[in-house]
Amino acid sequence: MAAKGGGAPPTYSPSPSSFKKSRPSIFTDVDWVRPDGRDFHQCRPAFLRTGAVNAASGSAYAEFGNTKVIVSIFGPRESKKAMMYSDTGRLNCNVSYTTFATPVRGQASENKELSSQLHKSLEGAIILDTFPKTTVDVFALVLESGGCDLPVVISCASLALADAGIMMYDLVAAVSVSCLGKNLVIDPVSEEENYQDGSLMITCLPSRNEVTQLTITGEWSTPKIHEAMELCLDACSKLGKIMRSCLKESTSTS
């Protein structure tokens, strides 16, 4: 983008050197290795626990590599009096970051967007008719943001809902895929997310094979979208199995 000639009105144009994001050449190389040594199509090992918060009706803690999230569920409890009457239950989601979650102190600014995305992915899975007139509050706290935050929050939230005894159609598993040049990378780390060309996130109900939310950002070609969706759905079903075994283990030992 060359700067305009002297006769043009003085508009702000970014200087040429800062226009192209300087991507490390290793990302465009065909056989580079991911920062944590994983395969392109390999997800991070998941650590999941329920019953982390005693004060809440249900709670769960999830650790996927460096991304650590804790979710607590309160409810079903009385809706605020200002709300209108509804004969189905209501879901209220809130995602917040701790100040020490990112390398630079200070909040990541997409809080409201993450909350509404969490709401959309969970409301398709919860049977709202079973608790009319009441509200279920979901509070998610991201303790450390190591990339791929929203999918981890969604999976952890559905585990917490199952722990709280809220009736659901199925557990919700979420996985996201990043497109880096020609490569598709699953479960990206925050470094990879910064340089991505596009991202695709799917939240699905694994054993019923239904998708509750699909989010695509960036530039994608149609065959790449198909490939990414298949990768995600496959990873979601595996994640679903891990979540179920975690639930069964924690309930049979308690």
Place this chain on the structure above:
Amino acid sequence: MQERSEEEEMVTPGEILGKGTDLIPGKGAYLSRDNHNTVYASLTGRRSLIPPPPDSPDQRPIVEVIGHKAHGPVPEPGCVVIARVTKVMARMASADIMCVGSKSVREKFSGIIRQQDVRATEIDKVDMHTSFRPGDIVKASVISLGDARAYHLSTAQNELGVVSAESMAGGTMVPISWTEMQCPLTGQIEQRKVAKVGA
């Protein structure tokens, strides 16, 4: 005589419990909406099978999932609740629901008892101040979900009404009849809509 058989293994939401042709979904299970007609679990817990009564036309056993964690109950129409009266007004009394059945709730729900629901006879001549006072513990039944603010409660049965109340002197009163309670410290008689407790 129904015997339920409970299994050792836990099920999680979304797990298949059986086919819709073999089982009826009970509490904690649901029938899928697609045409595969399968019964899935909707709670985390143990599966339990209730055999059908022998004279019903539908001979499928009912499958239920018993939740492992008893999460706080929610008032439903028809259940009996224990509430504490907070405000008494000319035509209604508001109460905080504290227990549903025999389980206590985690956070209180709001309920109101309207003048016409206090007792079954002479409902237009009810004086709210001779039926309840703030601080009384009442046993009531939930008539309906009410409006956005409160559940509608009723004490219009013999076993419903004030269960425990404090007199103006501070002693726990003893019921004398279905309209009166007496303070053991001062002997004063106060008027309440008293519940008939016991045989």
